[in-house]
Amino acid sequence: MTRDDQTRDGRMAVEHRVIRLAVPGDLPAVERIVEAAYRPWAELIGVRPKPMDDDYAARIAAGRVHLLEEPEKGIAGLIVLIPEDGVLLVDNVAVVPDRHGRGLGRALLTFAEVQARTAGLGALRLYTNALMEPNIALYERLGYRITERRRSGPREVVFMTKLLDD
Template sequence: MRLAGAADKAAVERLVHDAYSPWIEVVGMRPLPMEADYAALIDAGLVHVTDELDGLIVLVLEDGVLLVENVAVRPGRQGKGLGRALMAYAEEEARRLGLPALRLYTNVKMAANIALYESLGYVETGRQGIEGRSAVMMRKQLNR
């Protein structure tokens, strides 16, 4: 894993597009990660990528928690454990930063993602609307 640099912007955008395009029909609109400003996220040091640029995770430090804002895996690599590895990386980062928890949100219609996060120990903390989309809010407490 490494932080994405400015030279990675096009590859990051392509990865997000490819990973989230299948969800457009399910959600009924473009998922929020497809609307993000990746140049700004990369400049802010928030985009972490695999060396091969086949997976990424966007991590945002919040007050007392690490927000997993986006996880994307290239379609050809999905179902092979890379998403779980990215989530484990987020936990390592939270521990490194001394944070007791992580949080994330996902679209209520992304049932497979919700099931994955639950299997990793995340629990639903609520639901809310975000930019015209219905989101499931989830949180994971870390063991110290």
């Protein structure tokens, strides 16, 4: 990334893209993106991934959903961030399928790092289904490490953490 700028209103520009907090009117777009992003995974793992059934109206109201917008293309992805004790949970990252491979997921994860550092948190944490191997590989390339694998009903869940440098 060439340049990141965070504005006073919490928006962050990343290479001509803007990441901003979602507002209630964004709910239909958020739900469409999540449905489209996770539908192929639901077919692979045989159950709906948990993000497909989340209460995004509540997440938006709580200020947890951030949207990545591209000029003239609109909302291209989202990230749900939840502060926890000493870490920032990356609860969901979703990108519109026809925009995969353009660095949007990485931009959202970079945004999460900035948010964690700004909040004085020393790490990011996330979890994903073990069958989502391309996502796990991406997270590992970005410095996340597997900390645990656990069976949860029909799912095998992989927990990952990225420690942030001071």
